[in-house]
Amino acid sequence: MERVYFHTFGCKLNYSETMFLAAEVGEQTDYQITTDPNMADIVVINSCSVTQEAEKSCHRWVRQLRRKNPSVRVMVLGCYAQLKPKEIASWGGVERVLGNQEKFRLVDYLSMPSVSGESGEVAVSPLSGLRDFHGAFSSPGQIGARTRAFLKVQDGCDYGCTFCTIPLSRGGSRSSGILEVRHRVQKLLAKGVREIVFTGVNLGDFGRRKGSRVGSLLDLIRDLDSIDMPARFRLSSVEPNLLHDEIINCVASSRHWLPHFHLPLQSGQDRTLKRMRRRYLTQHYEDRIGRIKEEIPHACIGADVMVGFPGETPSD
Numbered sequence: 525m526e527r528v529y530f531h532t533f534g535c536k537l538n539y540s541e542t543m544f545l546a547a548e549v550g551e552q553t554d555y556q557i558t559t560d561p562n563m564a565d566i567v568v569i570n571s572c573s574v575t576q577e578a579e580k581s582c583h584r585w586v587r588q589l590r591r592k593n594p595s596v597r598v599m600v601l602g603c604y605a606q607l608k609p610k611e612i613a614s615w616g617g618v619e620r621v622l623g624n625q626e627k628f629r630l631v632d633y634l635s636m637p638s639v640s641g642e643s644g645e646v647a648v649s650p651l652s653g654l655r656d657f658h659g660a661f662s663s664p665g666q667i668g669a670r671t672r673a674f675l676k677v678q679d680g681c682d683y684g685c686t687f688c689t690i691p692l693s694r695g696g697s698r699s700s701g702i703l704e705v706r707h708r709v710q711k712l713l714a715k716g717v718r719e720i721v722f723t724g725v726n727l728g729d730f731g732r733r734k735g736s737r738v739g740s741l742l743d744l745i746r747d748l749d750s751i752d753m754p755a756r757f758r759l760s761s762v763e764p765n766l767l768h769d770e771i772i773n774c775v776a777s778s779r780h781w782l783p784h785f786h787l788p789l790q791s792g793q794d795r796t797l798k799r800m801r802r803r804y805l806t807q808h809y810e811d812r813i814g815r816i817k818e819e820i821p822h823a824c825i826g827a828d829v830m831v832g833f834p835g836e837t838p839s840d
Contacts, residue, residue, distance in 0.1 A: 525554060525555070525556050526554075526555055526556070526565040526566065527555065527556045527557070527558040527563060527564045527565050527566070528546075528549055528555045528556070528557055528558065528564060528565070528566045528567070528568060528634075529557075529558050529559070529560065529561040529563075529564035529566070529567045529568070530542050530543075530545065530546045530557070530567075530568050530569075530570070531561065531567065531568070531569045531570070531585070532569075532570045533569070533570065533571050533572040533578055533581060533582050533585075533602075533604075534570070534571070534572025534574060534578060534602075534603070535572070535574070535723070536674050536721060536723045536760055537660075537674075537676055537679075537723045537724060537725060537760075538570050538572060538602060538603075539662065539674055540660045540661055540662050540674035540675065540676045540723055541570060541602075541627070541660040541676065542568075542570045543660075543661070543662035543663070543674070544659075544660035544661055544662070544676075545568070545570070545627065545628075545630050545660075546568075547663070548630065548631055549568075549630065549631060549634065552631050553631060553634060553635070555634065561589055561592075561593065561596075562589075562592050562593045563593075564593065564596055565595075565596065565597065566596070566597045566598075566599065566634070567589060567593075567596050567597070567598050567599070568599045568601065568630065569582060569585070569586070569598065569599070569600045569601070569602075570601055570602045570627070571600055571601065571602040571603060571604035571605055571612075572602065572603055572604060573603040573604040573606075573607050573608070573689050573693055574603070574689065574690070578604070579604050579608070582600070582604055583612075583615065586598060586600070586615060586617065586618065587615075590616075590617045594617075596617075597619045597638060598617055598618045598619055599618070599619055599620045599621075599622065599630075599633070600612050600618055600620075600621050600622070601621070601622035601623070601624075601626070601627035601630070602622075602624060602627060603624065603689070603690075603693035603694065604693075605621045605622055605623055605624075605627075605648065606623040606624045606648055606651070606692075606693045606694075607689060607692060607693050609621045609623065609646040609648045610646065612644070613643045613644035613645070613646050614642075614643055614644075615644075616642065618644040619638065619639045619644050619645065620633055620639060620644055620645050620646075620647065621644055621645070621646045621647070621648065622647050622648070623647065623648030623649055623651075624651065624693060624694060624695070625649050625651070625654070625656075626647045626648065626649065628658045633647070651680075651692070651693075651694070651695035651696075652695075653696075654680070654695040654696060654698070655696075655698055655734050655735055656698070657679060657698045657699060657700055657733075658679070659675075659676055659677070659700050659704065659708065660675075660676040661673060661674065661675045661676065661708060661712065662674045663712055663715060663717065671719070672717070672718075672719035672720065672721055672758075673712050673717045673719070673720045673721070674720075674721045674723055675705070675708060675709065675712070675720050675721070675722055675723065676700075676723050676724065677699060677700045677705050677722050677723070677724055677727070677730060677744070678697070678698070678699045678700070678723075678724025678725060678726065678727050678729065678730045679694055679695070679697075679698055679699075679724060679725055680694045680695040680696045680697045680698050680725055680726070681694065681696070681697055681725045681726040681729070682696050682697045682726075682729070683726065683801075683803065684801065685800055685801045685802060686799060686800050686801045687800075690725055694725050696732075697725075697726055697729045697732045698732050698733065698734075699724070699729075699730045699731055699732050699733060699739075701733060701738070701739075702739055702743060702744055702747050705744060705747075705748070706747060706748065706751070709748060709751065709755075710751065710753070713751070713753045713754070713755050714753075717755075718754060718755065718756060719755075719756040719757075719758065719782075720755065720756070720757050720758070721758045721759075721760055722744075722757065722758070722759055722760060723760045724760070726763060726766075727741065727759065727760055727761060727762050728741055728762040728763045728765075728766025728767060729741075729763075729766060730744055731743065731744075741762070741766070741771060742768065742770050742771050742774065745771060745774050745775070745778070745781060746774060748780065748781075749774070749778050749779055749780050749781060751780065755780050756780060756782055757780045757781045757782065758781075758782045758784055759775075759781070759784065759785065759786070760786060761786045761787070761788055761828075762785065762786065762787065763787075763788065763803065763804075764787050764788070764789075764804045764808060764809050764812050765803040765804045765808065767785065767787060767812050769815060772785075772815055772816055772819050772820070773819060775820065776819040776820045783820045783822060783823040783824065784823065784824045784825075784826075785816055785823060785824070785825050785826070786825075786826040786827070786828075787809065787812060787813070787825065787826070787827055788827065788828040789809055789827045789828060789829050790802060790828060790829065790830045791829070791830060791833065791836075791840070792806055792829070793806070793836075793840045794806055795840070796833055796835075796836055796840055799833070799835065800833065813825060
């Protein structure tokens with residue numbers, strides 16, 4: 525029986541997708557999932573392209589893997605694969621490169637004959653106009669799964685911030701339906717999960733379906749708070765301009781939602797935020813922090829900060 529190892533670069537969203545794909549392979553094929561890449565016959569890498577360093581790390585990891593396990597078949601999928609498939613295919617030792625749509629057909633690609641040659645086979649389709657949403661989740665009992673579950677409820681982004689590759693690698697904003705999310709949450713809780721982290725590329729934009737607005741993150745929070753089962757729910761990153769007072773108030777009085785907010789700041793300098801094409805300035809960010817602390821004094825607040833944006837000065 526051949527063994528498959530899964531490796532993830534990047535965010536919680538990537539992690540939930542990797543665990544989902546690993547579960548599909550374990551349930552629908554004869555492959556055995558392994559935790560040791562050096563003992564694997566096939567290694568599947570879910571890649572990230574949010575920074576150049578993330579891309580370099582992926583290439584470096586493949587080189588190191590091939591030195592220790594020269595006969596391994598390597599498949600690279602995800603965001604880096606979507607943006608630079610020919611570059612990855614030329615590395616040597618990479619059998620297939622799958623884009624962000626094709627990765628959800630991983631079981632089919634694993635059943636195909638092995639590919640030989642100096643360059644790997646590329647299967648990447650354009651994401652322009654993409655409206656289909658592929659859900660994903662991690663769950664207990666999976667190899668490498670953590671004690672909490674990660675549930676993908678949103679994908680893609682329509683913002684187009686300066687230098688950001690996500691709209692190109694993930695496509696436009698689209699979401700799961702609230703009923704679908706509720707059913708998945710109830711199934712995870714029934715399996716013994718007690719904490720679920722809700723993930724997405726732009727989670728605050730939850731509610732877009734087939735190009736139309738059919739709901740909101742607030743609607744989702746309110747709906748799931750009515751579930752009559754032991755549970756803790758946690759939001760992953762939400763853009764400051766999308767963290768409305770109603771969401772903060774709802775979390776403050778919630779039975780299930782944890783008092784935890786992650787708000788990307790990126791820069792504490794308005795001039796830089798404008799050049800980044802972010803949709804908020806420092807005063808709005810400060811207002812959101814103040815509002816959270818006013819409603820939930822014990823709340824935990826996380827942030828991302830970038831340095832070295834082109835044109836930044838030491839005083840910035």
